[in-house]
Amino acid sequence: MNGTCELKTKVLNRTNESKVNNVEQETQNGQYYANSNVYSYESVVKIAQFLLDRVPFTPKIGIICGSGMGAYWNKGSLAEALQNPIKFPYEDIPNFPISTVEGHAGQLVFGYLSDVPVMCMQGRFHYYEGYPLWKCAMPVRVMKMIGVTHLIATNAAGGLNKTYKVGDIMIVKDHINMMGFAGNNPLQGPNEERFGPRFPPMNSAYNKQLIRKAKEIATAEGLGDLVHDGVYTCLGGPSFETVAELKMLGMLGCDAVGMSTVHEVITARHCNMTVFAFSLITNMCITDYDCKEEANHCEVLDVGKLREGDLKHFVSKVVEYMAQTM
């Protein structure tokens, strides 16, 4: 595998400061909230318009590729499989953050999956990269402004549920917003009603019909043994969890743990997108003090590579089904 576990040379200091300042200036209006989103509604529309001006179709399905699933060296990966792709490196999109994590190529790709137009984030943004949650989730709003109604969020996660195995797929049926417990939420700050309501409900965040159908698809495609549904939780990272933390998360009812997705889903539901999400279980969480193994990002990327064919096939079928229901 090319480039496994070498930190990208593109690091935060390549962020275009003047671009970021533009957004801040548009939104300050004499009031600045340190913890709140500096992307005004208009600035998100502008980003969407920049992309719409350059793409001859408008996708209704948006996909976020998890670690290893959107790596540029994984030629068989989901993002690399889009037909007739039009690619936008993040640094070329006005006011967009950049990806700094190995396994996240750092580009938006528009193209066709099973003849259905989609847009795909080949690389997402994480809190531990230094981005606030509202910035990590901002591209979801761009998707919405482009016309996306259905979000597929994928991630790599550690398996807490003892019945899971490395390489399994956990369809997310619910999440526990641990960062929210600590008062951190992507919707913090003044609410922009044009995106959604001040107090969005989350009890039906993950579409039940899609969960049911995805399980049927998995069975029909011979992936039934790999697929579970469960509860995902996101911690801030970048450190992996201690044994005590993992034991606690298990007791709380978490089946898988990662460092993403929850803030994207909250933002998507806030603007009324239909959400489907799944985790690729890339490692089993270590809850035994005598275990000599340690969690590591190489393993996460390697399992993404191993499962790329199955995941591409699974997502293509889910996309086909979604397109029929629109």
Ligand SMILES: O=P(O)(O)O[C@H]1O[C@H](CO)[C@@H](O)[C@H]1O
């Ligand atoms: O959630 P994604 O981006 O798939 O990646 C997961 O894998 C990385 C750790 O190996 C972390 O970024 C964690 O969030």
Ligand SMILES: Nc1nc2[nH]cnc2c(=O)[nH]1
């Ligand atoms: N927090 C966390 N994120 C992950 N991403 C992939 N595996 C893991 C894990 O074990 N813990």
